[in-house]
Amino acid sequence: MKHLLRDDDLTPVEQAEVLALAAKLKAAPYDHKPLAGPRTVAMIFDKPTLRTQSSFAAGIAELGGHAMLVDGNLAGIGTREAVDDVARVLGRQASQIVWRTFEQARLEEMAAHAGVPVVNALTDDFHPCQLLADLLTIRERKGHLAGLTVAFLGDTACNMGNSWVLAGATAGMHVRVSGPEGYLPEPGILDRGARIATATGGSVAAEPDPLVAVAGADVVVTDTWVSMGKEAEAEARRAVFAPYAVTRDLLTKAAPDAIVLHCLPAYRGAEIEAEVLDGPQSVVWDEAENRRHAQKAVLAWLHERAGE
Numbered sequence: 001m002k003h004l005l006r007d008d009d010l011t012p013v014e015q016a017e018v019l020a021l022a023a024k025l026k027a028a029p030y031d032h033k034p035l036a037g038p039r040t041v042a043m044i045f046d047k048p049t050l051r052t053q054s055s056f057a058a059g060i061a062e063l064g065g066h067a068m069l070v071d072g073n074l075a076g077i078g079t080r081e082a083v084d085d086v087a088r089v090l091g092r093q094a095s096q097i098v099w100r101t102f103e104q105a106r107l108e109e110m111a112a113h114a115g116v117p118v119v120n121a122l123t124d125d126f127h128p129c130q131l132l133a134d135l136l137t138i139r140e141r142k143g144h145l146a147g148l149t150v151a152f153l154g155d156t157a158c159n160m161g162n163s164w165v166l167a168g169a170t171a172g173m174h175v176r177v178s179g180p181e182g183y184l185p186e187p188g189i190l191d192r193g194a195r196i197a198t199a200t201g202g203s204v205a206a207e208p209d210p211l212v213a214v215a216g217a218d219v220v221v222t223d224t225w226v227s228m229g230k231e232a233e234a235e236a237r238r239a240v241f242a243p244y245a246v247t248r249d250l251l252t253k254a255a256p257d258a259i260v261l262h263c264l265p266a267y268r269g270a271e272i273e274a275e276v277l278d279g280p281q282s283v284v285w286d287e288a289e290n291r292r293h294a295q296k297a298v299l300a301w302l303h304e305r306a307g308e
Contacts, residue, residue: 001115001116001117001306002109002120002245002302002305002306003049003082003113003117003118003119003195003302004117004118004120004129004229004298004302005104005107005108005118005120005127005145005162006104006112006120006125006128006130006163006166006272007126007131007162007163007166007167007170008129008166008167008170008192008196009305010128010170011059012171012172012196012199012261013172013198014301015132015135015167015170015223015303018132018293018298018301019132019135019136019139019297020178021124021297021300022132022134022136022140022293022294022296022297023140023144025062025293025296025297026290026293026299028155029062029255029293029296030062031219032300033062033063033064034063034064034300034303034304035063035064035065035066035067035095035299035303036063036064036065037064037096037178038065038066038168039064039065039066039074039095040065040066040067040068040093040094041056041060041065041066041067041068041091041094041095041096041097041098041299042068042070042093042094042096042098042103043056043057043060043067043068043069043070043096043098043099043121044070044072044075044077044096044098044099044100044213045069045070045071045072045100045121046072046077046099046100046101046102046119047075047100047101047102047119047122049100049289050264051263051264052091052100052121052122052291053131053288053289055068055288055291055292055295055296056098056113056121056292056295057069058155058292059292059293059295059296059299060296060299061159062292063300065095065299067244068093068094071158072099072101072128077101077106078106082203082214083106083109084109084110084112084113085108085111087109087110087111087112087114087115088113088115090112090114091113091115091116091215092115092117095116095117095300095303095306096109096116096117096118096119096207096299096303096306097114097116097117097118097119098118098119098141099119099120099121099235100121100122101122101123102124102300103122103123103124103202104123104124104125104126106123107120107123111225112254113242115204116306116307117302117303117305119295119298119299119302122159123160123220124287125159125162125255126159126162126163126166127159127160127169127263128163128297129291129294129298130160130163130166130263130291131160131163131164131166131167131168132285132294132295132297132298133287133288133290133291133293133294133295134164134167134243134261134263135167135171135219135285135294136290136293136294137259137261137286137287137290138150138219138259138261140286140290141259141283141286142219142245142259145171145172146171146172146173146200146201146202147173147174147201148170148173148174148218148244149173149174149176149216149217149218149219149255150164150168150173150174150175150176150217150218150219150220150221151176151177151178151207151213151214151217151219151220151221151223151254152164152175152176152177152178152211152221152223152272153178153179153213153214153220153221153222153244153245153246154178154179154183154221154222154223154225154244154245154271155178155183155223155224155237155241156177156178156179156183156184156185156206157182157183157184157185157186158223160200160221160223160263161177161179161184161185161223162185162189163191163264164177164188164221165177165185165189165190165192165193166189166192166193166196167242168193168202168204169194169196169197169200169203169204170196170200171200171202172197172205173202174205175193175202175204175205176205176206176207176209176213176217177204177205177206177207177213178206178207178210178212178213178244179208179211179241179244180208180240180241180243180244181208183240183241184206184208185206186243190204190206191307192290195292197287210243210244210250211250211253213252214251215253216253216254217254217255217258217261218255218257218258218259219258219260219261220250220254220258220259220260220261221244221260221261221262222244222245222246222252222260222261222262222272223262223263223271224266224267224270224271225237225241225267226238226264226267231233238270241271243272245270245271245272245297246260246271246272246273246276247272247273247276248273248276250273251276251281252253257283258278258281259282259283260272260276260277260281260282260284261283262277262282262284262286263286263288264284264287264288266284293294
C-alpha cells in the first residue's frame with residue numbers, strides 16, 4: 001500500500017508524476033473525477049488549520065469525492081481510542097485518510113493498520129503536501145526545478161526545513177538551509193537529503209550565514225519562527241532568529257528574479273517584512289492556492305495505485 005507520510009516516500013520519478021498531474025488538474029479542475037461515487041476521504045485535524053482543511057475539502061469535492069471531517073480531539077485518538085483501532089475503523093469507512101497531527105509515529109501507526117492510503121497533512125517532522133504545492137508554484141514561475149537554488153531561512157529544524165531538504169533534493173534542486181546553531185535539521189535528515197541529491201544532481205547544505213545562503217538564490221523561503229507548540233518560546237526565538245528575517249535588503253543578495261515563498265500564516269515584521277510578503281517577488285497566494293491542486297494530485301495518484 002502506497003502512502004505519503006514523508007517527502008522521500010516519493011522517488012524523483014514519482015514526484016515528477018505527481019507534479020505533472022497537479023498541473024493538469026489545475027488547468028482543468030473539474031474534468032478529472034477518480035473519487036466519483038462519491039468515495040469518502042477522512043480528514044482528521046489535531047492541529048489548527050485553514051489552508052489544509054479548505055484545500056483538501058475543496059479538492060476532494062472537485063475529484064468527485066466526499067470529505068468526511070473527523071475532529072481528532074473529539075475522537076480522542078491515542079487517548080480514548082488507540083491509533084491502530086481508529087485506523088481499522090476509518091479504513092472501513094473511507095478510501096483514504098488525511099491526518100494533520102503531532103508525532104510522526106502516530107501517522108506511521110495509522111498507515112500500518114488502515115488498509116487504505118494515508119496522507120500526511122502535517123506532522124511535527126514533515127509537511128510533504130506543502131512542499132508539493134511549493135514545487136508546483138516554483139515550476140510555474142521558473143519552468144523547471146532541477147538546478148535551481150533555494151534558500152530556506154529561520155527555524156530550519158522544523159517540519160518545513162526537513163521537508164525542503166528531502167523534497168528539494170528529490171527535485172534535483174540545490175537546497176541551502178540557514179538558521180542559528182541548534183535550529184538546523186538533524187544530521188540524519190541532512191544525510192538523507194544529500195544521498196538523494198547524489199542521484200538527482202542536486203545538493204544540500206546547512207549554511208549558518210543568511211547572506212551566504214541567499215547569495216544568488218532563485219527561491220527564498222521562510223516560515224514562522226514560532227511553530228505550533230513552541231508559543232512559550234516566542235520572545236526568545238524572535239531574538240535568536242532576527243538576523244534570518246527575509247527583508248528587502250536581504251533579498252537584494254538573491255538572484256534579481258528570485259521569488260519568495262511562505263507557507264503561511266505569516267507574521268509581517270517578524271520572519272518577513274510586509275513589503276516583501278506583499279511585494280512583486282512574493283508568490284505566497286499562488287502557493288496557497290496550489291495546495292489544492294497538489295493535494296488533488298496526491299489523492300488521485302494514490303487512488304490509482306490502490307487499484308480501486
